[in-house]
Amino acid sequence: MRLKAGDAFSVFNSQGEWKANIQNYEKQGAKIKILEKFRDKKNEQNIWLAFTPIKQNPLNFIIQKGTELGVQKFIPILSERTAVKDINIERIKKIIIESAEQSNRISVPEITKLETLKNFIFNFPRKGCLIFCDINCDKSDLKNILLKKD
16 A cells, blocks of 8 residues: 555445544554544435346446446346346456445445346335336336236
């Protein structure tokens, strides 16, 4: 690390972010002093992004931008017409961590394992708000799926 004693930096955990400074360096690490809390995790929204797997570069872009915009959970969905049937969850976790660091987020979003569209819809929280986007979707298909849930 290039920081010297007295330099300020931020630290965070699952409760929030604090301003701190380095007191001194020791053999086993550095001694720091927490100065003040300046960001609370409670301000984050519980936004999920469900998506069908796509080719690697566009998928990386979705994950990066979703993380930067505040998505808390990424849910890959397999549907009848999904072309890409598998994704590398470990690689996506690394992209999520890098994007969270880059965008100065307090929390790191989670990514779930692949699930079917039917399971996702039937297990979606009752009080949740679902926004669906598919330019090729037949509205009657979506209506039938949603009616079966009730």
